[in-house]
Amino acid sequence: MAETITATNGEVLTAKDFATDQEIRWCPGCGDYSILKQVHTILPQLGLKQEDIVFISGIGCSSRFPYYTETFGMHSIHGRATAVASGLKAARPELSVWIVTGDGDGLSIGGNHTIHLLRRNFDMNVLLFNNEIYGLTKGQYSPTSPENKVAKSTPFGSIDHPFNPIALALGADATFVARSMDRDPAHLQNMLLRSYKHHGSSFLEIYQNCNIFNDMAFESYTEKSTKKDEALFMVQGQPLVFGANNEKGIKLDGFKPVIVNLEEGASKDDLWIHDEHDMVKANIISRFFDHVDVEGHLPRPFGVFYQTTRPTYEDMMSQQIAQVISAKGEGKLDKLLAGSETWVIE
C-alpha cells in the first residue's frame, strides 16, 4: 500500500525506484529483508529527490543495506558509519543522511561514535538493527545478547551484562528515541517516518531476527501467541495498556511502574498516560527491560520513548560561520597570508 508523494523536482518515485541491480545476499528468512522493504516503502513518501539521500553503513550483515538501495551510499568500516555520516552531514547539511548499523557495529566497536553522534544531535536517522548477535562473523554473542547467552564464543553462556540501547541513547541525550521490530511492518514504517520527520538525531532500535544464529530471539514480542502480553505499544497521549484484550495496564506507584488488571477492578483513569516529551517518564519506561523469563517482568515497550527539540550540530555550525562572516566579512586570502606583522626587504 505504498503511498506516492511528488518529490520536490516533480518526479513521482515508488518503492521500486529504490531497488538496485545487486543480488541480495542475506540468508533467506532474515529479518533484514523486511526492514529493507519497509524503508523502500517509506522513502518515496518523503518528498525527497533520490540523489539527495545517502545511506551510510558500517560492517555486518545489516550494513550491506546500502548496496540494495538506489541512493548514494557508503559501506564504510566496522563501527564508523556514524562518524562518516557526521562528516558528510556537517559538510552537506541539505542531504538526507541515514545510518544503518548493527548491535555489534553501533554499540560495540562503534559505541563511542554512536553516543557522540546523539549528543551532538546531527539531523540524521540511525537505524540500529538489533539481532542480539554478530551475524556476519557467524554467531558470537553481542553487547545486546542477554546474560547466559550460549553462542559460538560463549559455549558455557555469556557472563557479559547487556546494554539497554534505549537507555543508552537517552543517557547520551538523544532527541528522538524509538523501538520497533522487523515483523510489524506497519509499526516499523510508522517509526521510520517519525524518525525522518524528527529534526535532530533519531535513534531507532529495530529488533531483527537472525534466523541462522539467533533465531526467535524476539519471538515473545513478535509471535501472535505472546505478542499482546509481552509487547507494550506506546501511543502518545494514551494510557499504557497491553494484553490479549488490552486488559492490562501500567500504573505509576510513585516512581515505580506496576502492572494492574482492568478486568480485576483497576481503573483506566489511574493508568500512566504516555508522554513522549517527558524525560523522567522516558527514563522509567526505557528500563522495562527484564528478560521474559524473569518473574513479574514488565512488558517490552515499542514506539517513541522520547522526543524533544534541540538545535542540530550542522545548523549551529553553519550559523556560526554565517555570523563570523556577517561580523567580519568574507575572508581575504591575501590578508590572511600576510598575518598581523610584515616587513619589506628592498
Place this chain on the structure above:
Amino acid sequence: MALETTTHDLEEAVIKFAGDSGDGMQLTGTQFTTNSALFGNDLGTFPDFPAEIRAPIGTVAGVSGFQLHFGSKEIFTPGDICDVLVVMNSAALKSNIRNIKKGGIIIANTAGFDAKNLKLANMTSNALEDDSLTNYTVIKIDVTRMTREALTDIQLGMKEKDRCKNMFVLGFLYWMFNREMDNTIKFLNDKFGKKPEVLEANLRVLKAGYSYGDTTETFNTRYKVEKAVMPAGTYRSIMGNQATALGLVAASKKSGLPLFLGSYPITPASDILHDLAKYKSFGVKTFQAEDEIAAITSAIGASFGGSLAVTTTSGPGMALKTEALGLATVLEIPLVIINVQRGGPSTGLPTKTEQADLFQAYYGRNGECPIPIVAAQSPSDCFNAVYEACRISVQHMIPVILLTDGYIANGAEPWRFPKESELEEIKIEFAKPMAEGEKFMPYARDEKLSRPWAIPGTKGLEHRIGGLEKQNITGNISYEPENHEFMVKLREEKVERIANYIPEQKIDSGPSKGKLLVLGWGGTYGALKAAVRELNEEGFAIAHAHLRHMRPFPKNLGEILNNYDKVLIPEINNGQLVKIIRDKYFIDAMAYNKIQGLPFFKSELMDKIRETLK
C-alpha cells in the same frame, strides 16, 4: 652617560632565553625575533616547552626556552648551540648548560640562584659562585631586585611587578646587540594600552634594562649583526603549523572546494586545528571529533560530499587512523592526512621531534595499500607541502599523507609569503549529472587512473562505494581472484603515475656529480643545507638533495643517486628512508641517525660527512 664600549661585528648569533614557565621567556624570545626580522636579519627560531603544563615552579621540569638564530648571512636552522644563554633561575641553567658554546656568554638572574631555587633545581652548589662556569663569561644581574627598584613608586603588587622581569632582560639584550626598541614599545602599548600602570611598569623596566647596559661597568662589549641580503619582498614570520593551516585555506580557495577538518587534539599537531577553527570567515568547517578514528572517518564523509577533507594528528593518532586509510585507498577519494611527527613509539616524547613515522606512512596498513607521501622541510615550506598534498589528492582522487614534524611545526622563520594571484589554480571537476537511461560508472578512469568525484545531490549519479574489493569501472563488489590482483596492481600503478605530474628532483647545493650526495627529507633540511654549504665553502665537492615527494619518488631520483660515489642519508630515526632507497635502487646508501628527540646539529653533520669522505 655611556661608558667606553667596544662593538664586535658578528655574522650570526644564537641566543637562548630560558626560565621558568612563568618567566615570560617565549614572549621575550618572540620580541627579540620580531626586532631582528624588522631590522633585516635572516633567522630561525625554536621554542622548547616543558612537557608538563604546570610543572612545579623552579624545577627543571618547568623550564621553558626559546632559541633564536639570526644573522647577516642566510640562516637555515635555529642554531646548534648558543652564543648567549639567558637563565632566569638555577633550573634553567641546569637544563641548558649543555647547549652553550665554550666561551659563550651566560646572563644569569642571581635572584634565581638563592638557596630555595638551587634546591628546587637539585643543585648542591651555586654554579654562579663556584668555579664550574669558568669556561664562560658570566654576567650576573639581580634582575628581580633591579626590576623592583625601577618600580618603587608604581602602584602595583609585588607579583605584578615581578612579572616585568623579562622586559629587563630584553632591554639589556637590545643594548647588547645595539638595537632600537620601537617594536617592543609598540607591542606593549597595544597589549597594555587599557592598563596604564602595567604599561608604564613594562616600559620602565625595558628601558631600565637597556640603561643598565649603558651605565654599568661590568660589561663593555656590544655586538652588531648586520642586515642579511635577502630576496626583495614582503616578509612575515611563520611557524610550521601556522603555514600548514594557511596552506590548507589557500588550497581550498584555489580549488573552490570547501575545507573540512576532522581532528582530535594531540601535541604537536593541535595548533593546526586551533588556527583553522579561527578561519570561519573562509567557510572552514572544523570538527573536533571524539577520537582519531572519528576524525579521519568524518573527513572521509566530508570528502564523499565534495569537500577538501583533511585530518591532522601525530604518531599515536596516525596509528588509530590506519584502518580508515585503507578505506580511503579503496574508495579512491581525496583526503589529506597530516602527521606532525613526534618521538615514539607509544606516547613516546610528545614535545620532542622525530622522523620515525616514515615506515608507518609507507607500510603501516593491512593489505597492499600504497599511499602517496609528501614531506615538508621547513616552517614556511609547510605551506608549499600541504598545498602540493591537496593538489595531488583532489586531482588524482587519492588519499595523501603529509609528514611534518614537531621541530618545523613549532619553529619559525621569515617567509616571503605569496600573493593569492601567484598561487597555481588547483583544477578539479565533479562528475556531471547523467541523462535518463545512462548508467554511471564510479570506477571509470582517466589517464591519471583517477576516477570521477561524484557527489551526492547530483542527478543520476547515485552509487554505492565501500571497503570491499571492487571491480574496475563498475565499482561492483568482486571476489574474483584475478580481479583482486588486477586491482591491487592498478592502485599501485595509480600511485606510481603521480610521478608524471610532479617536478623532477633537484640538487639543492653542490655539484651534480661527485664524491658524495647527502640525501635528506623533511625537517632536517636546514641543518643538512647549512652543513653541506659550509663544506662546499671549505672545498669539498659534495651535494645535497632534499626530497619533497617521498612516494612516488621523482622519476629522475635513481639517475641522481648514480651520479655520486657515495650516498649518505641522515635521518632523525633509526634508518627508514635509507632502507627504502636501498630497496628501490639497489644502492649501498649509508645511514646516519640521531634518535634523541633533537634535530641534527650542523657541526655533527659536518663531522660525519668528513668522516664519510675519508
